[in-house]
Amino acid sequence: MLNIIGAIVSGAIIGVLARFFFPGEVDMGFFATIALGVGGSLLAGLVTSRGRSDFHRAGCLASILGGMALILIGRLFF
Template identity: 70%
Template sequence: MFNIIGAIISGLVIGALARWFYPGTVEMSWIATILLGIGGSLVAGLVTSRASRDFNRAGCLASILGAMALIFLGHVLHIGM
């Protein structure tokens, strides 16, 4: 239960920071921001653990960069952002 709450809180913080650092406006709801932060953490974790067999959690900066990459991908693909 605490893992889920921790993922939601960290997703909100990571997503909000990614939206703040991303150039231009990013219009999305708080739920989408939480999902963006969680997705950014997953993307960064996959990129940083590509050489090993185990999945490693990414750091805060890598998670923000992963979330910013998802925002960019959303803008390129014109997915409701």
């Protein structure tokens, strides 16, 4: 249970930082920001694992960059 709460809190922090550092205005609600942070952390974890079967947690900076990449992908496709 604490893992889920930790993922939500860290997702909110990572999402807010990704929105802050992304150039331009990013219109999202609170739950979309949390989803952005969690998705950015997962994306950064997949990129930094480099095909290994074990999954390591990515750092905070990599998670923020992953969130910013998701914002960019969302703007390009939608």
